[in-house]
Amino acid sequence: MGPISVKVKLFASLRTGRFEERDMELAPGTSVRALVHALGIPGQEVTLILVNRRHRDWDHVLAHGETCALFPPVGGG
Amino acid sequence: MSTLRDFLARATREGRISGRELRTTAEHFGFSLRDTEEVALELGIMPERYLRNADSISMEAQLRLLQSTVAVVGCGGLGGYLVEELARLGVGTLVLFDPDVFEEHNLNRQLLSDAATIGTPKIYAATRRIAAVNPAVQVRAHRASFSKSFGRNEIRGAQAAADALDSIPARLELAAACGDLGIPLVHGSIAGWYGQVAVQYPGEKIIETIFSGAQADRGVEARAGNPAFTPAVTASLQAAEICGMLLGRESALRGKMLCIDLERMDFQSVEIG
Numbered sequence: 001m002g003p004i005s006v007k008v009k010l011f012a013s014l015r016t017g018r019f020e021e022r023d024m025e026l027a028p029g030t031s032v033r034a035l036v037h038a039l040g041i042p043g044q045e046v047t048l049i050l051v052n053r054r055h056r057d058w059d060h061v062l063a064h065g066e067t068c069a070l071f072p073p074v075g076g077g
Numbered sequence: 078m079s080t081l082r083d084f085l086a087r088a089t090r091e092g093r094i095s096g097r098e099l100r101t102t103a104e105h106f107g108f109s110l111r112d113t114e115e116v117a118l119e120l121g122i123m124p125e126r127y128l129r130n131a132d133s134i135s136m137e138a139q140l141r142l143l144q145s146t147v148a149v150v151g152c153g154g155l156g157g158y159l160v161e162e163l164a165r166l167g168v169g170t171l172v173l174f175d176p177d178v179f180e181e182h183n184l185n186r187q188l189l190s191d192a193a194t195i196g197t198p199k200i201y202a203a204t205r206r207i208a209a210v211n212p213a214v215q216v217r218a219h220r221a222s223f224s225k226s227f228g229r230n231e232i233r234g235a236q237a238a239a240d241a242l243d244s245i246p247a248r249l250e251l252a253a254a255c256g257d258l259g260i261p262l263v264h265g266s267i268a269g270w271y272g273q274v275a276v277q278y279p280g281e282k283i284i285e286t287i288f289s290g291a292q293a294d295r296g297v298e299a300r301a302g303n304p305a306f307t308p309a310v311t312a313s314l315q316a317a318e319i320c321g322m323l324l325g326r327e328s329a330l331r332g333k334m335l336c337i338d339l340e341r342m343d344f345q346s347v348e349i350g
Contacts, residue, residue, distance in 0.1 A: 011336050011347075012271035013297045020341070045297065047290040053348040055286050069347060071336070073288065074268040075296030076303050077155045077243035 001028045004064035006035075011071045014041060026062060033058040035068065047073040081106050085117050093123045099213075110213040111169050115143055126211070127167055138324050139167060143213070145323045146170040148232040148260075150223045150251055151241035152199040153177070154308030155265050155315065157188035159239050160203045162316040164211040168323070171207065172231055173218040175199040186305045223247055229254045237319045240264040240284070241312065243298075245291045252277055252284035261322055265315040269301030272311035272337040275349075276318060276328040286349055287334060307339060 003025040010018055018039060026035065032049050036058075048071040049056050062068060084105065088098035094117055103113040114124055118140040127139050134142070147168050149159045152175035163171060178198050179190040189202040200218040207214050221227050224247065232238055238260050242248050248264070255262040255277065262277040264284055277283045293299075314335065318328055333346040 011345075012273075012338065013269060013301060015338070015341075020343070044292045047292075047296070048287055048349075049290070050347065050349065054350045055289070071287075071334075072268070073245060073291045073293070073296030074266045074271055074273050074298065075243065075245045075248070075288075075291070075294075076267045076298030076301075077151045077153055077241045077265070077308075 004028055004030075004062065006030075006062045006064070007067040008035065008039075009067060009069040010039075011069065012074055013072050014045065014070055030062050031058065032056065032060045032062065032068060035062065036070065041070070045072045046070050081108070081113075081116060082120060085113075085120060085122060089117075089122045092121065093125050093128060095125050099124060109215070111143065111215050114167075114213045115140065115169075118143060124213075130166075134166075134320075134324075141325075142167045142320070142323055143169040145237070146172060146235045147319060147323070148172040148174070148235045148238040149241055150174045150228070150232075150238060151243060152189065152203045153183065153241065153243060154186045154267065154303055155241035155312040156199075156239070157190070157203070158309055158312035159241055159316055159319075160207060161188055161210065162313060163239075163319065164207045164214045166316070166320055167211060168214065168319075170215045170217070172235060173200050173203050173216060174221060174223045174228060174231070175203075176220060176222045186303055186308050188309075223251050223254075225250055229258065232260060233258055235260050237322055238262045239315055239319060240266070241315075242266075244294050245288050245296065246294055248284060249288060252282075256280065256282070261328075263315045263318045263322070263328075265311045266296070267303050267307045267311050268296055268298035269303065270307060270338065270340040271301075272307050272314075272339070273334055274311060274314045274318065274330065274337070275334040276322075276330045278328075278331065281332075283332070283334070283349055307337075310339065311337060
């Protein structure tokens, strides 16, 4: 099987030194955890994972055509 | 009461009444300024301080704001602006929480802090500011953190609560309490050039979802800090949401989180399912 294409959207501080939105080619079977690792984002910097607008966990296996949005904990007041 | 109405009617010019006349009337009858304003608005007399709300906030809407209670939980960066804007809007009762005193490192962003208020409890500064800006607003101030053991009774009966906290566990406590008490919650939080706003209606769990993966009490703001404009923008959006909701509008952010990026001037509302 060839690579799958996933739209990755980053928010807030996750954008720094990376990007806002990018179509990425990933190996089939790539989990959110592996994607976050590949992006060089420390795990504790992601607090919310949305795939196609649904709340998902680290083990979600990304499918071709999905949009994965990642958010850091923004907790100041 | 009919005498109070007559008194107000005499002091009224072209359907409006000055703050001075309202104060004189309140003192004469031994009423609070809030209650006197309420009677004036019920009679269709607009206090002059609200004239420039014009078509944006009608007479009936102004009365509804005056009859509302809003809890502002946290009186730091976000809370300072919320207190300022809700008082100017004429929300009749504000319930405040904050355990802290102002410190020098608050001066870069916290509206109610200045060189003279370092060492002053934040809720004292907030109470003074409200009295100076809109003395009709009644304040119930608590020099305490909102927690599992304190705050639920104090916010009971409020029509809305503003999350202006700086700790993720406290936010989750507030969200749970608001859910149990049936109070809509307007969440705001900030980190560096970024902010976010979301609304939790009773029965929803959106705050829990947003912070579901949080592994620490604080977020990325621990490193990023918070410059002056981020709390101003974020708290103003919260104030607009609260105002609309008090006036009976359903939040356009229901089921979504507004993500604010002031570095790129990018505002996106993201659905959270």
